[in-house]
Amino acid sequence: MAAALQTLGGGIGITLHWIAFTPTIEQQATEEQKKKWLKLAQDVAIVGAYAQTEMGHGTFVRGLETTATYDPSTQEFVINSPTLTSTKWWPGGLGKTANHATVMAQLYTRGKCYGPHNFMVQIRSLENHQPCPGVTLGDIGPKMESNGNDNGFARFDHVRIPRENMLMKFARVEADGTYVQPPSSKLAYSNMVYLRGTFVMSAAQALASATTIAVRYSCVRRQSEMKPGEPEPQILEYQTQQYKLFPQLAAAYAFWFASWFMTQQHGSITGSMEKGDMSGLAELHALSAGLKSYTTAVTARGIDVCRMACGGHGYSHASGLPALFGGAAALCTAEGENTVMMLQTARYLVKCFAQSQAGKRLTGTVAYLSAVQPSPVAGNRNMSDLGTLVAAFQHRAARMVRHAAMQMQGEMQKGKAREDAWNSCSVLLIKAAEAHVHSFVVRNFAETVQTVEVDESVRAVLTSLCQLYSLYGITEHAGDFLKDGYLTGRDIDAASSHLSAMLARVRPDAVALVDAFDLHDKILRSVLGRYDGRVYEHLYEWAKKSPLNKSEVHESYYKYLQPFLKSNRAKL
Ligand SMILES: CC/C=C\C/C=C\C/C=C\C/C=C\CC/C=C/C(=O)SCCNC(=O)CCNC(=O)[C@H](O)C(C)(C)COP(=O)(O)OP(=O)(O)OC[C@H]1O[C@@H](n2cnc3c(N)ncnc32)[C@H](O)[C@@H]1OP(=O)(O)O
Ligand SMILES: Cc1cc2nc3c(=O)[nH]c(=O)nc-3n(C[C@H](O)[C@H](O)[C@H](O)COP(=O)(O)OP(=O)(O)OC[C@H]3O[C@@H](n4cnc5c(N)ncnc54)[C@H](O)[C@@H]3O)c2cc1C
Numbered sequence: 001m002a003a004a005l006q007t008l009g010g011g012i013g014i015t016l017h018w019i020a021f022t023p024t025i026e027q028q029a030t031e032e033q034k035k036k037w038l039k040l041a042q043d044v045a046i047v048g049a050y051a052q053t054e055m056g057h058g059t060f061v062r063g064l065e066t067t068a069t070y071d072p073s074t075q076e077f078v079i080n081s082p083t084l085t086s087t088k089w090w091p092g093g094l095g096k097t098a099n100h101a102t103v104m105a106q107l108y109t110r111g112k113c114y115g116p117h118n119f120m121v122q123i124r125s126l127e128n129h130q131p132c133p134g135v136t137l138g139d140i141g142p143k144m145e146s147n148g149n150d151n152g153f154a155r156f157d158h159v160r161i162p163r164e165n166m167l168m169k170f171a172r173v174e175a176d177g178t179y180v181q182p183p184s185s186k187l188a189y190s191n192m193v194y195l196r197g198t199f200v201m202s203a204a205q206a207l208a209s210a211t212t213i214a215v216r217y218s219c220v221r222r223q224s225e226m227k228p229g230e231p232e233p234q235i236l237e238y239q240t241q242q243y244k245l246f247p248q249l250a251a252a253y254a255f256w257f258a259s260w261f262m263t264q265q266h267g268s269i270t271g272s273m274e275k276g277d278m279s280g281l282a283e284l285h286a287l288s289a290g291l292k293s294y295t296t297a298v299t300a301r302g303i304d305v306c307r308m309a310c311g312g313h314g315y316s317h318a319s320g321l322p323a324l325f326g327g328a329a330a331l332c333t334a335e336g337e338n339t340v341m342m343l344q345t346a347r348y349l350v351k352c353f354a355q356s357q358a359g360k361r362l363t364g365t366v367a368y369l370s371a372v373q374p375s376p377v378a379g380n381r382n383m384s385d386l387g388t389l390v391a392a393f394q395h396r397a398a399r400m401v402r403h404a405a406m407q408m409q410g411e412m413q414k415g416k417a418r419e420d421a422w423n424s425c426s427v428l429l430i431k432a433a434e435a436h437v438h439s440f441v442v443r444n445f446a447e448t449v450q451t452v453e454v455d456e457s458v459r460a461v462l463t464s465l466c467q468l469y470s471l472y473g474i475t476e477h478a479g480d481f482l483k484d485g486y487l488t489g490r491d492i493d494a495a496s497s498h499l500s501a502m503l504a505r506v507r508p509d510a511v512a513l514v515d516a517f518d519l520h521d522k523i524l525r526s527v528l529g530r531y532d533g534r535v536y537e538h539l540y541e542w543a544k545k546s547p548l549n550k551s552e553v554h555e556s557y558y559k560y561l562q563p564f565l566k567s568n569r570a571k572l
Contacts, residue, residue, distance in 0.1 A: 011149035013097025014047060019198060020092075021048030024102045024191040027270075028118050028167040036164075037100075037120060046126070049091040049098035050191075051154060056085025059340050061104070061116050061189070066156065068105035068119050068166070072177040075163045079105060079121055081155040088154040095139030095152025099124040102167065103156075104188075109177045117188055118167040123154060134159040145326020184278050186285070190270075193285055195335050196292035197262045203295035204255035206328050207302050211249040212514040213320055213529030214306035217313070218245065219511060220528075220535045236510065242503040244309045248302040249506075249513060250469035253462070254441050255295045257448040262291055282348055283364050287440070290345030292331075293338040294437040300328040313528055313535075318542045320526030339430065342437075346404070346429035349436055353405045365440055372398035376486040383494040386446045386463065389470035392487060393439035396480045400432035435480065442470050461509045468502040471495045 022041045025034060025048075040046045057063040065086030068077045081087055088094065094101060100122050107117040123135050131137045136155040143151065166173055170182030170190075182188070218236035226233045235241050265287065269280035307314040307321040314321050332338045349366065356362050356370040372395050381388050404425055411421035422429070445466045452459040474481055474495045481487040487495075506513070521531055527538045548554060 011092060011146045013093045013095075013148075013150050014044070015149055016050055016092035017041070017044070017048050017098070020050035020191065020195055021098075021100070021102060023194055024050060024118060024167070025120075027191050027194060028102075028169050028188070030168050033120075033164065033167065033169075046100045047093065047098045049094040049101040049123075049152070051088040051091040051094055051101040051121075052104040053088065053090045054085060055087045055089040055153070056083070058090070059337055064104060064106060064116050066103065066105040068103075068107050068117065070107075070109040070163070070173055070177050071160075072175065074160070075175055076160045077119060077163065077166060079103060079119065079156040079159045079161060081157070086155075088152075089140060090151050091154070092149045092151050094123075094137065094154055095150030097150055098152075099126055099129065101154065103154075107166070107171075107173070107179075109173050109179050112179070114171070114179050115185065115188075117171060118191075119161060120165040120167065121156070121159065121161055132159070144329060145323060146330055183273075183276065184281060186281065187273075189285075192335060193288050194266060196288040196341070197259070197266050199292045199331050199335055200255060200262050200288075200295050201259040202331055203292075203299040203328065204252055204259050206324050206331070207248060207252040207255060207299045208514075208517040209519055209524055209526075209529075210299075210303040210306040210321060210324050211245060211252050212517055212519050213524060213526045214245050214309050214314075215249065215510050215514045216530070216533065217310050217319075217528040217535060220533050221311070223311075236507065239500070239503060241309060242507060242510075244305050246465075246468055246503055246506050246510065247472040248305055249510065250465045250472070251298055251302060252517070253465055253513075254445040254469050255299070258291055258295065258441050258444055260448075261444050262288060282351075283366070286345045286348035287365055289336060289341040290433055290437040291440075292336065293341040293345070294434060294441070296328060296331040297338050300325065300332055303328050310528055313539065318527040318539055320524055320529060323525070342430050342433045343426060345437065346426075346433040349401045349433060350405045350408065350429070353401050366436075368394040368439070369398050369401060374399070374402065376484055381487065381491050381494075383471070383474075383491055384467065384498045386467060386470070389467070389474065390439075390443050390446050392474060392481055393435075393442045393470070395486045396477070397432070397435040397439040399484055399486070400428075400435045400480065404428040404432040435477075438473060438477075442466075442473065445469060461506075461513065464502055464505045464509075465513070468499065468506055471499040471502060475499055 022038070025038050025041055029037065037046070041048060052061070052064070054064055054066065056065065065081070065083055066088065067080050067082060069080070070077055088101075088103065091101065100120065102118045103121045104116050104118055107114045122132055123137060124131055134157040136157070137152060139150045139152050163173060163175065170184075170187040172180040174180065215236065218241055219234050221235045222232035223235050224232060226237065236245070265284060269284045272280055303321060303325045307319065307325065310319055310321065313319055317323065336344075349369070352362055352366045352369055360370075362370045376395060381392070383389070407428055408421045408425045411424055412418060416424070449459060449462040449466050452462055474487070475492065478487075478492045482489070482492065515531075521529075524530075527542050528535055530538060543549070
């Protein structure tokens with residue numbers, strides 16, 4: 001699906017139908033409701049949008065203003081947009097494409113508000129696509145990228161829908177208006193958890209695309225002289241070029257493996273939740289929020305590194321990199337703004353830390369928090385050993401989580417309210433949560449490469465890539481590792497020189513490593529990243545197709561430039 005979406009340039013009107021609307025039915029509808037809508041959605045007999053965000057609120061879901069008020073006399077919900085800021089704003093496909101939407105609205109029954117719930121609302125006629133009575137719809141206008149997707153707005157003026165249109169797998173409203181609680185109030189958000197998990201795969205895919213383009217181009221491009229009089233080398237021979245690109249390449253692999261873990265974790269925890277066991281929900285939420293935030297942020301930065309590594313041609317749309325960057329930038333904001341998501345992970349970590357302090361043995365992705373020793377013993381560590389590198393990342397994360405949590409406790413002991421203490425420590429908390437996610441990605445990468453069964457040489461290359469990724473992380477964040485003396489200056493120097501060695505070791509396999517992503521030219525849509533390497537011929541062909549080249553002398557010459565030049569010449 002990720003590849004298919006990318007072929008479509010980061011989205012068309014139907015993208016959200018597949019990635020959000022249909023999964024929401026799958027995850028939040030009863031069996032009866034699925035019988036009614038799921039096949040229609042899967043066969044695209046209806047097209048849906050996921051309408052949650054409003055003009056005034058995206059992050060703070062509890063602050064949404066759209067209301068769904070139950071009327072027991074007709075057994076209907078009345079969907080209403082009471083204010084300008086309650087206008088649904090941003091949902092993909094809502095502008096012009098969708099005829100249905102799952103609408104997140106504050107549920108009122110028997111005079112009481114029960115918070116945000118999902119409702120299936122038909123928004124356009126299935127006959128002529130006109131908005132349904134009481135529904136006002138439109139497109140929100142051009143965006144940074146993804147303009148193939150008609151992100152839209154919607155207003156509802158007391159629109160009536162049957163009671164059965166509330167997605168009732170978890171919470172229910174009975175015919176008489178009685179509200180039946182879900183096993184967890186956060187199950188109404190389960191589709192967001194799922195989508196965040198899929199963003200990790202999208203990030204991996206986007207970074208894999210960017211590195212494919214930049215690595216291939218760096219083998220075609222020759223520039224300068226390494227030694228006087230020698231032929232110009234492929235720019236990938238420059239160590240600085242390798243230092244720019246190989247950490248991004250390694251991150252693409254790391255994120256791919258993290259996304260596999262996420263998918264598997266999602267399947268297993270939602271499986272348990274189906275059986276009534278909600279114990280994994282908090283960890284699933286924390287992991288998906290943190291991974292979504294971390295991988296999309298690193299991807300967006302990494303794509304820009306790839307762009308700059310392609311020099312001037314990287315700035316052209318011919319490279320495909322600006323579009324990839326625009327797509328990755330969307331991933332940083334959509335489905336939970338990245339800072340907000342990382343703070344959710346931090347919230348979970350602070351809780352886990354407190355539990356660990358109280359003697360509880362932690363499990364799963366946070367188990368290391370109770371295992372790591374607070375007072376490290378410094379020593380000459382073997383910085384080329386993957387186990388040592390994983391342990392260093394875990395130590396760094398555990399120290400930073402402890403530090404942020406203790407700072408918060410200190411603020412509260414000085415009399416600050418918990419919420420104020422949280423806010424005044426939130427930069428520390430974000431950094432701690434990032435360190436936790438980084439540590440997870442490193443560990444998962446190391447564990448995954450150890451399970452490679454294809455052949456020894458593949459495992460060896462992936463192990464080098466994993467070392468490169470870990471060493472790069474340590475040198476980039478050296479201060480964090482040095483702070484309590486866990487690593488010494490000598491260890492950091494050793495990490496730097498191992499990193500240099502890894503750059504040289506990965507170089508001969510770099511093209512094979514990007515080819516292994518198996519991204520067809522039709523998906524890459526990049527002149528620079530072509531599989532056949534015929535960049536210059538195709539760059540010329542691409543430029544000739546520019547709309548400005550349709551005529552030899554552009555009409556603007558006759559309209560503006562010619563009279564302007566004439567008048568200037570006349571003044572001489
Ligand atoms: C290859 C592809 C190629 C290219 C792509 C190219 C282009 C891309 C282009 C476009 C992008 C594509 C698609 C875009 C699709 C986007 C869709 C959307 O954006 S839909 C809208 C998404 N909206 C959000 O994500 C909203 C974010 N906000 C929230 O989730 C919550 O409101 C928030 C968690 C911030 C608030 O929580 P809080 O204020 O703490 O209060 P609350 O009472 O809600 O929480 C209390 C309690 O519950 C825990 N919790 C919160 N959320 C969840 C959850 N989902 N699951 C489980 N638990 C949850 C919370 O941590 C807290 O726990 P404790 O009390 O601490 O125990
Ligand atoms: C390309 C794209 C596609 C989208 N598609 C959809 C869709 O299909 N359906 C849909 O419903 N929505 C969609 N959205 C909306 C998207 O989900 C929201 O924009 C997103 O969740 C961020 O919310 P916001 O816009 O309210 O940002 P805001 O919350 O207003 O963020 C602004 C700033 O405030 C900060 N901030 C906010 N709250 C906190 C806090 N508690 N602590 C610290 N800092 C905070 C943020 O970090 C950020 O820096 C889409 C958005 C984009 C860009």
